Amino acid sequence: MQFDFLALYRAIPALVFGASMTLRVTVLSIILGLLIGLVAGLAKVWPNRILRIIASAYIELVRGTPLLVQIFLVYFGLPALGLNLDPFIAGVIAMGINSGAYVGEIVRGGIDSIALGQMEAARSLGMTWWQAMYYVILPQAFVRILPPLGNEFIALLKDSSLVSTIAIAELTRTGQIIITRTFKSFEIWSGVALFYFAMTYAIARAVKHSEERLRYSE
Amino acid sequence: MNKWIVEVKKLNKYFGKHHVLKDIDFHVSYGEVVAIIGASGSGKSTLLRCLNGLEPIQSGEVIVDGVRVNGREVDLNKLRQSIGMIFQSFNLFPHMTVLNNITLAPQKVKKLPRKEAEELALTLLGKVGLKDKAHMYPSQLSGGQKQRVAIARSLAMNPKVMMFDEPTSALDPETVNDVLDVMKELAEEGMTMIVVTHEMGFAREVSNRIIYLDDGKIVEEGTPEEIFYRPRNPRTREFLSKIISV
Numbered sequence A: 001m002q003f004d005f006l007a008l009y010r011a012i013p014a015l016v017f018g019a020s021m022t023l024r025v026t027v028l029s030i031i032l033g034l035l036i037g038l039v040a041g042l043a044k045v046w047p048n049r050i051l052r053i054i055a056s057a058y059i060e061l062v063r064g065t066p067l068l069v070q071i072f073l074v075y076f077g078l079p080a081l082g083l084n085l086d087p088f089i090a091g092v093i094a095m096g097i098n099s100g101a102y103v104g105e106i107v108r109g110g111i112d113s114i115a116l117g118q119m120e121a122a123r124s125l126g127m128t129w130w131q132a133m134y135y136v137i138l139p140q141a142f143v144r145i146l147p148p149l150g151n152e153f154i155a156l157l158k159d160s161s162l163v164s165t166i167a168i169a170e171l172t173r174t175g176q177i178i179i180t181r182t183f184k185s186f187e188i189w190s191g192v193a194l195f196y197f198a199m200t201y202a203i204a205r206a207v208k209h210s211e212e213r214l215r216y217s218e
Numbered sequence B: 001m002n003k004w005i006v007e008v009k010k011l012n013k014y015f016g017k018h019h020v021l022k023d024i025d026f027h028v029s030y031g032e033v034v035a036i037i038g039a040s041g042s043g044k045s046t047l048l049r050c051l052n053g054l055e056p057i058q059s060g061e062v063i064v065d066g067v068r069v070n071g072r073e074v075d076l077n078k079l080r081q082s083i084g085m086i087f088q089s090f091n092l093f094p095h096m097t098v099l100n101n102i103t104l105a106p107q108k109v110k111k112l113p114r115k116e117a118e119e120l121a122l123t124l125l126g127k128v129g130l131k132d133k134a135h136m137y138p139s140q141l142s143g144g145q146k147q148r149v150a151i152a153r154s155l156a157m158n159p160k161v162m163m164f165d166e167p168t169s170a171l172d173p174e175t176v177n178d179v180l181d182v183m184k185e186l187a188e189e190g191m192t193m194i195v196v197t198h199e200m201g202f203a204r205e206v207s208n209r210i211i212y213l214d215d216g217k218i219v220e221e222g223t224p225e226e227i228f229y230r231p232r233n234p235r236t237r238e239f240l241s242k243i244i245s246v
Ligand SMILES: Nc1ncnc2c1ncn2[C@@H]1O[C@H](COP(=O)(O)OP(=O)(O)O)[C@@H](O)[C@H]1O
Pocket: B015, B018, B020, B038, B039, B040, B041, B042, B043, B044, B045, B046, B047
């Protein structure tokens, strides 16, 4: 058997389109995940115990169940409650909620890694918990959060292939469709893999870059 | 006006079952310098932390500048502005320049305009002898310099009382005196100070009164003269003989 480059070459425009959909789903999920994760992470270190319990429950539930099931739950399950979502929206919501749990743990870990003395010094100067968090703890935590956050973005981008199951024409789904027409499994899946790799590599570089810039200014 | 800036009555503090402070009673008057001495683990740090509400207490009363620290209505954020706290480990904010370390709280807490906060910071840096370090980061400073910045940072809130928790214990010997000199100067200017310290020279020269804490209890309290030359309690005598022979 030989590698049919021409088949792969012909598939490139479609794959680019699929990859752009993958990027769109992922970027929106990342943004949603960051928002949820920041709230969940702060809730986990909040002085109020109730909030801590709620945040823990959310994080444990999400991390203890498969993303695929979460996607199905949002897309196929919510209509039972009268909530019919467009596949794209359902995908973003499911992935955002999923990512929020992991980001929440990352944020909490980053905050916990900052010495207790920093909070105490800030509070001793008369700052509120919020002020101390905002001006003193989070800026320091952010530098430490960035690398694991980059890993989470990469994991999320790869996991976005799961939304192919709810008919979102992202990269994986696009590959499947092309193969049903051309039967060039090996060529197309190689191409799909390459596209994923290009995107995860770009994220990894971007994170590394901002990490170095931050360290320089520290 | 209250007679005392700090008033502690029958203070008891537990960590779980561990009884760490036992029926602590003492007063500090305005302008007084009180040194707290005692072995490691005797509860000195915890006592300071109870005074500015970093640690809750289980019984008794702590009154600072007329405000009950353990009262339900207390505004700790407001009260803490009048209580400066210096830590053994400095706790400077490493992601900010020296200048910003000092201007942060006056700007955010007291809503001082940036320019005024910076002028104040530079004045205070001059006072602790570090005006040229304003734009450096804490990691670029020696321990003694860091501690002096921490003192300037506290002073920027214009506190009524300054508390020091072993301010020179983490320092290289050659920088200890720079910090002690700044503290002496503060004392001479009339600042009320509570200083947990192992620097017996400082306690003897600068403080008006010394409190000896042993296993969570005030075992003896008196002037430096009394504590160093005529200690009544054998435990005090034992402690002093150990620490001075070191
Ligand atoms: N956060 C805490 N939780 C539990 N025990 C503590 C805590 N902080 C201090 N202790 C205990 O309280 C006692 C007094 O500690 P501390 O006030 O730090 O003593 P000192 O400053 O005189 O060395 C010690 O036995 C210490 O182990």
